[in-house]
Amino acid sequence: xxxxxxxLRATYGGPRPSALxxxxxxxxxxxxRRRLTRYLVGADLHKKGADTLLGNVWWILDPLLQMVVxxxxxxxxLGRTTEDYPLFVFAAILPWKWFSSAVNDxxxxxxxxxxxxxxxxxxxIVLPVAATMSGIANFAFGLIPLVALMVLFYSDxxxxxxxxxxxxxxxxxxxxxxxxxxxxxxxxxxxxxxxxARHILRLWFYLSPGLYSVEQVTKLVEKYPAAGVVYGxxxxxxxxxxxxxxxxxxxxxxxxxxxxxxxxxxLVLFACIYGFKRLEPAFAKxx
Amino acid sequence: MGRAAAQPAxxxxxxxxxxxxxxxxxxxxxxxxxxxxxxxxxxxxEGPTSFWALRDxxxxxxxxESLAVIGPNGAGKSTLLQVxxxxxxxxxxxxxxxxxxxxxxxxxxxxxVDLTGVDNILLAGAFMGIPDREMRAxxxxxxxxxxxxxxxxxxxxxxxxxxRARLGFSIATSIExxxxxxxxxxxxxxxxFREKSRLRIEExxxxxKGIVLVTHDMHWVTTFCNRAMLLERGHxxxxxxxxxxxxxxxxxxxxxxxxxxxxxxxxxxxGVM
Numbered sequence: 001x002x003x004x005x006x007x008l009r010a011t012y013g014g015p016r017p018s019a020l021x022x023x024x025x026x027x028x029x030x031x032x033r034r035r036l037t038r039y040l041v042g043a044d045l046h047k048k049g050a051d052t053l054l055g056n057v058w059w060i061l062d063p064l065l066q067m068v069v070x071x072x073x074x075x076x077x078l079g080r081t082t083e084d085y086p087l088f089v090f091a092a093i094l095p096w097k098w099f100s101s102a103v104n105d106x107x108x109x110x111x112x113x114x115x116x117x118x119x120x121x122x123x124x125i126v127l128p129v130a131a132t133m134s135g136i137a138n139f140a141f142g143l144i145p146l147v148a149l150m151v152l153f154y155s156d157x158x159x160x161x162x163x164x165x166x167x168x169x170x171x172x173x174x175x176x177x178x179x180x181x182x183x184x185x186x187x188x189x190x191x192x193x194x195x196x197a198r199h200i201l202r203l204w205f206y207l208s209p210g211l212y213s214v215e216q217v218t219k220l221v222e223k224y225p226a227a228g229v230v231y232g233x234x235x236x237x238x239x240x241x242x243x244x245x246x247x248x249x250x251x252x253x254x255x256x257x258x259x260x261x262x263x264x265x266x267l268v269l270f271a272c273i274y275g276f277k278r279l280e281p282a283f284a285k286x287x
Numbered sequence: 288m289g290r291a292a293a294q295p296a297x298x299x300x301x302x303x304x305x306x307x308x309x310x311x312x313x314x315x316x317x318x319x320x321x322x323x324x325x326x327x328x329x330x331x332x333e334g335p336t337s338f339w340a341l342r343d344x345x346x347x348x349x350x351x352e353s354l355a356v357i358g359p360n361g362a363g364k365s366t367l368l369q370v371x372x373x374x375x376x377x378x379x380x381x382x383x384x385x386x387x388x389x390x391x392x393x394x395x396x397x398x399x400v401d402l403t404g405v406d407n408i409l410l411a412g413a414f415m416g417i418p419d420r421e422m423r424a425x426x427x428x429x430x431x432x433x434x435x436x437x438x439x440x441x442x443x444x445x446x447x448x449x450x451r452a453r454l455g456f457s458i459a460t461s462i463e464x465x466x467x468x469x470x471x472x473x474x475x476x477x478x479x480f481r482e483k484s485r486l487r488i489e490e491x492x493x494x495x496k497g498i499v500l501v502t503h504d505m506h507w508v509t510t511f512c513n514r515a516m517l518l519e520r521g522h523x524x525x526x527x528x529x530x531x532x533x534x535x536x537x538x539x540x541x542x543x544x545x546x547x548x549x550x551x552x553x554x555x556x557x558g559v560m
Contacts, residue, residue, distance in 0.1 A: 010384045012370065013307070013377040036413035043410065047401045116397030119390070121373035122414050281376040284369060285311055 026273035029123035040130035059141035091247040092210030102135030106180030128184035159250035168242045175265035182272035185279040208236035301497025302348040306380035309341040340366045341521045353498035355508040358518035386465025404439035433457035467495040
């Protein structure tokens with residue numbers, strides 16, 4: 001296939017390519033069709049922004065309102081006292097909203113383009129990639145209330161370590177891409193993946209140290225070593241801790257943990273690209 | 288992608304299809320859910336789990352040839368075009384396409400109703416893999432042919448269905464391919480636009496090196512094609528001179544109609560007795 005995507009000599013059928021070939025194909029397709037991805041992201045943002053008068057304002061208000069809900073729940077009702085809890089919990093809401101909305105959008109990204117998939121030959125992998133990329137805007141808008149919150153109420157917690165946020169976000173993006181790509185393909189075959197994912201995501205959030213810190217669950221971990229394994233393997237343990245270090249604690253995030261997570265995320269991403277490419281040939285038949 | 292080809296098609300060949308078969312699984316249909324799959328496990332499976340939409344289909348299209356594919360509904364004609372366009376991978380066999388392939392399967396597919404006409408043209412070009420620069424260069428022609436006036440800068444949701452169809456046709460026919468795949472898309476819009484689009488298709492047919500046309504219009508077959516292939520239940524039943532193949536097809540259709548009538552008469556008779 002030429003880089004322009006126009007097929008000059010193509011063979012369909014024959015032996016199935018190896019796993020490595022499939023992953024390489026997936027990466028090449030994503031790169032060579034970046035223009036298509038850009039158009040899709042543009043269309044998506046246009047739609048989300050234009051649908052409601054307050055489109056962009058909602059992206060700013062959403063995490064703030066969610067923060068208020070958790071502050072009421074945890075500080076007032078459960079009576080837990082954590083210093084500057086609103087900022088503490090906001091540092092987790094920001095990345096989590098990005099992750100969960102990107103995954104939810106990506107799940108529907110392939111089936112939503114059913115008609116064109118049945119009529120035009122193009123690399124389907126751009127669809128979940130575009131959905132994930134447009135989620136970055138969601139995250140970026142979330143930074144506005146974060147900065148506002150910090151400047152207005154927690155100015156003593158402002159630090160240069162906020163500059164490490166893009167690095168943490170990049171690690172998270174790699175992990176998100178993998179999950180998004182795989183689930184978008186599975187949803188073609190099982191249309192209720194979205195329903196299942198919604199509940200799993202909610203549970204996942206509560207099982208990650210977002211509303212609480214890892215130290216607060218040490219007792220639990222001592223009692224049930226299995227819980228320690230769950231927290232140890234949960235990528236969001238590292239991600240939330242890193243965001244919290246940069247935003248709340250004003251210190252350097254754990255770069256070793258992030259590096260390990262980045263390596264693991266790339267493995268997950270490649271495995272998910274492989275899964276997607278294996279399922280892709282059946283899309284046009286099932287849709 | 289062409290590395291897997293054992294013997295590349297020789298010069299002058301546009302399409303080389305060898306023993307194509309397409310198998311559909313009946314396990315996954317459009318509305319499968321996890322819940323249903325569990326229900327399936329509990330129940331005993333009955334009936335076939337797959338069927339062949341196409342089997343043992345081989346043919347070649349040389350430069351200058353245009354092949355008509357005819358057959359009753361459900362014969363696998365559209366599936367064949369999807370395989371040639373690369374949309375569906377064949378389950379067995381191999382197809383080799385030489386040259387720039389365009390499929391006119393694409394009237395208005397993938398339109399985004401929130402985007403303007405112009406944005407939709409660019410998006411469609413990106414889906415079809417046309418380089419952006421090329422698509423922007425073609426933009427004025429596409430807009431002019433679609434002939435929808437100032438609406439071109441309005442979101443697609445404000446379009447009438449006729450305007451959408453015209454824009455779709457204009458986009459689909461904007462590239463001049465070496466191999467052209469046409470699925471009955473010819474009846475679009477009002478009388479004037481139909482005439483205009485017929486001329487455009489004829490023009491494309493004249494310019495392309497190889498053509499595969501799927502149609503129910505036997506007039507098109509005998510006018511534009513120099514070869515025809517009859518598909519029935521996924522198999523090639525006849526191939527050759529368009530007039531001969533059309534004759535066989537019409538005989539078969541007539542026979543099927545008579546059989547059906549006889550069947551119906553038998554039922555009526557049984558009802559009386």
